[in-house]
Amino acid sequence: MDALPIGRRVAYWRNRRRMSQQVFADRLGKSKSWVDKVERGARRLDKFSVVHEIAEVLQVDMQVLLGEDLERRPEDPNGVDPVEIEGIRAQLERYNHRIAIFDPPSELPPLDEMRKAVAHAWLSFQHARYGMLARTLPRLLRQAQAADSAYGDGPYATEAAHLLGQIEQISAAVLHKLGEYELARIAADRSVLASQRAGDQLLVGVAMKRVSMALLSLGRARSALEINLNVAYRLAPRTGNGDPSPERISVYGILLLQAAVAAARIGDSATSRDLLGAAEEAAQALASDVNHCLTSFGPTNVELYRAAAAVELGEGRMAVQIHDRLDHEGFNTLPAERRAQHYLNQARAQTLINDIEAAGAMLLAADRLAPSEVRCRPLAHELLSDLLRRTRGTPSASLAELATHLSVSV
Template sequence: MDELPIGRRVAYWRGRRKMSQQVFADRLGKSKSWVDKVERGVRRLDKFSVVYEIADVLQVDVQLLLGKDVERRPETQNCIDQVEVEEIRAALERYDQMSAFFQAVPHSPPLSEMQKAVSHAWLTYQHAKYGVLARMLPKLLRDAQAADSAYAAGTEAKDAAHLLGQVYQIASSALRKVGEHELSWLAADRSIAVSQRAGDQLLAGLASYRVGSALLALGRVRPSLEVNVNIANRLAPSPITEREVRGQRLSVYGMLLLNGAMAAARIGDSATVRDLLCGAEQASLELGGDFNHYWTSFGPTNVQLHRCATAVELGDGRTAVETHEKIDVIGFNAMLPERRAHHFLDIARGYTQIGNVDKASEMLLEGDRLAPSEIRCRPLAHEVLSDVLRRTRGTPPAPIAELAEQMGVGV
């Protein structure tokens, strides 16, 4: 995109941010006609102050608008920046599989190496190391796509497809965390098709979970609810399910129910929330503990975390806080950092709903100590911190003021 004139770059990023010309103009304090002329190149942007203001409204680094390489600052190293998002997008836009239909793939990494790389990527995500993950994802996507093409006609075709399906899901989850919901949906949708080729119902079920999460983030709540519940019903374990796969099936089934409960909460359907949480709780009790089958972190503790999260979505902060105070500490501390920090963010929202900004601040700081990227990189966390600052009387406590400064949230 470097060769594009600045007006075209402005139009591109405005489109990415889902802003109409009128909304963009209003936020800049300009007219719609002014924006239209800038984007068509009729009006020049010759004042740096205006370019910086545009970059601020579009939430991009000003260097991107100027067509220059972004200088990455140390404090952003653990987040996914726009450059890395574009590299992931470019990897998703590759259609080398079609080329492989006509001629052999020149090179593909061994599947044993791919397996190690994919497992490492999952752990990187679950430890909320989003910056590290963003830097490995473009190559991992290209390698997994190449492997899927190279082994398509051989005995290892399903193994290669399975790995690609996992990589698409990792990408979908990471992109959703940083607000790139359309790309998240694309990656999750790709995973569904690949998972079917892999012949793994549980991987396809998890791909449906990622699709449901992306749809929910996009505000497509009812389709999200439907896809989670429909696939959960198809994966519900039966009494004759083999013991060795029953735990995996219960985990994927339970996560689909929990995701459906989140969607139901978004539309205020408390009865459906209650039914889905009960179903997930029964699955977790049958599972007999907290496990990470298929990278789900599913079990009784995760069900309790979702009880808190759905209560927050329903606007019932008090119930969320009361449930939080009853969570088994040992089980909670055994969970991976991403899941725990995510919960602290949910409970910070719950505390703001009941007007306790001190405890909300404490939860944000706990999450930041545990997994900084989960707090500092997520748009939702920025919104919660802004809400805390607005509600704080007088000068905010030094730790919160420092966190706000590091996150670029105005005090």
């Protein structure tokens, strides 16, 4: 797209935002004829103020219109259009809603519609629909930011901040899946701040887990471990405080599990084992795999994290044994995203014990269950590439077909 003139870029993004020329013209305060001439290149865009206004209406960064964005490649092996990631980045970097005192919103965004959108976005994430989320998150972020500004210190300020915190957390989760770890950290940091304004300790706790996941992927395992332990300590059930809610136990438990993986990453098997034990004790208080606070915390998920920690410690055989003894009924109640992620971990475990055929079977199982977990994740692409290099002879037809689809060399 770098070679396209700016008028063609404007037309491209107008179509991406599903705006007609007339609607676009109305929002700019221009005529439809003016828009048509700009898009055809018959009229030059040589004023900074006009380009800035167009970027505002289209909700894209000015550099995108000026020719410094990524090329759109629908066939991209990551399964997500790179310009969608740039759209999320641009929206996270917008500060209009943070300085709304200069330009207060003229109308209040409808919170009831936002609640439905947030619930649908969480459901989409747990079904591993990352491509769809990448396309919708810029708009959801924009709406949530506008609501957070519009409701200010009024009676609905807390709810608006809560919705923004959730959207930013979903953004962090999706960006992490797509390998955009630094951007995921920024989104998670923003979620922590919004969740604090909402006064929701549990939402803060889950947002901090997202921060730690990004740090872990950025190679900062000790910082990730410290964050999880600090927040888990503050949420820990305490004697004399009455029976903690299942929601509080779930957030406390998932923080312990994330800390256990971080400890395993730095080779501290004793700490990892102790944290898994504490999480198992917390899960026993729940007695079932109920998805409180969208954590999927419960007895089965403890075992999945135990297997993940074993992989981090290089104990592939132990990770496979944990998988073999899983409670299948409990496993099948977990979201597709969580189960597919476990299959990827099991593929890594099988490679550690040099069972390449079994590793391929696990990768294909993940692809059947939640295709985006494999097709959108750089981690899965690297795993597939490694499996193909280590396969003796010709890979299976299914694995070769997946490699072709992902543009991974066989």
